[in-house]
Amino acid sequence: MGFSLTWLPEVLKAAGLKVALVPGWETRGAGDVSHIVGVICHHTAGPLQGNMPSLKLLTNGRGGKHPLPGPLSQLGLGRDGTFYVIAAGRANHAGKGRWQSFAAGNSSFIGIEAENTGLDNDPWPEEQMDAYRRGVAAILIHIQRGAAFCAGHKEYALPKGRKSDPSFDMERFRASVAAVINGTAAPAPFIPAVDPQGGRPTLRRGAEGPLVSAVQAAVGVPQDGSFGPKTEAAVRGFQRSQGLLADGIVGPKTWAMIP
Numbered sequence: 498m499g500f501s502l503t504w505l506p507e508v509l510k511a512a513g514l515k516v517a518l519v520p521g522w523e524t525r526g527a528g529d530v531s532h533i534v535g536v537i538c539h540h541t542a543g544p545l546q547g548n549m550p551s552l553k554l555l556t557n558g559r560g561g562k563h564p565l566p567g568p569l570s571q572l573g574l575g576r577d578g579t580f581y582v583i584a585a586g587r588a589n590h591a592g593k594g595r596w597q598s599f600a601a602g603n604s605s606f607i608g609i610e611a612e613n614t615g616l617d618n619d620p621w622p623e624e625q626m627d628a629y630r631r632g633v634a635a636i637l638i639h640i641q642r643g644a645a646f647c648a649g650h651k652e653y654a655l656p657k658g659r660k661s662d663p664s665f666d667m668e669r670f671r672a673s674v675a676a677v678i679n680g681t682a683a684p685a686p687f688i689p690a691v692d693p694q695g696g697r698p699t700l701r702r703g704a705e706g707p708l709v710s711a712v713q714a715a716v717g718v719p720q721d722g723s724f725g726p727k728t729e730a731a732v733r734g735f736q737r738s739q740g741l742l743a744d745g746i747v748g749p750k751t752w753a754m755i756p
């Protein structure tokens with residue numbers, strides 16, 4: 498059973514974004530999508546704490562009084578700017594609505610659920626918004642559509658007022674997506690592959706070996722030499738404590754803080 502959206506991780510990685518695959522993503526979907534014409538942006542309205550606490554719900558759907566089978570989106574976007582690839586098939590994210598004359602939201606649009614409560618208590622982190630606009634731009638470039646094919650759920654949903662997500666201004670968001678597509682946005686921060694001082698390679702999630710153990714010793718997690726999510730979270734904490742951008746990637750600036 499092959500679903501269509503297996504290109505998502507590569508397209509996002511090629512745009513310099515952090516990507517985590519949710520096990521089973523390649524064969525997850527309420528059937529397959531049809532021809533994809535755009536992206537619908539959401540926020541989860543989930544818990545205030547944690548990087549992507551809504552991931553299980555998005556993956557498996559919800560029961561209760563108004564059950565909705567999962568997946569509830571193809572992508573989740575964590576507060577640290579990591580894209581979680583949940584499904585390569587169709588997802589129940591859109592419901593009834595219309596955008597750019599397309600009404601079959603679940604079949605024609607990729608859904609991105611960004612972790613945010615949607616309330617004033619949860620300002621959008623710049624790392625997350627930067628990844629949001631770059632990720633949407635990368636997808637639209639891949640499907641050869643312009644920024645106008647990025648809708649907010651609140652714009653797509655009918656009847657009007659049925660949805661309020663995402664909480665940010667969509668006209669401004671589309672302008673920032675267009676700037677990435679047109680190449681007029683500031684480039685993504687460039688991280689050299691090797692630390693010019695010490696010659697140590699830039700490490701990120703998925704890396705293995707003795708240098709990973711050295712990082713783990715510095716950030717205080719068990720030294721198993723394998724750069725997984727726990728190490729990444731500890732690296733982010735370490736970076737924050739050192740006044741660095743907490744991207745979870747050990748590049749020259751972070752290496753400089755590690756003896």
Ligand SMILES: [Zn+2]
Pocket residue numbers: 538539540590650660662
């Ligand atoms: Zn939504």
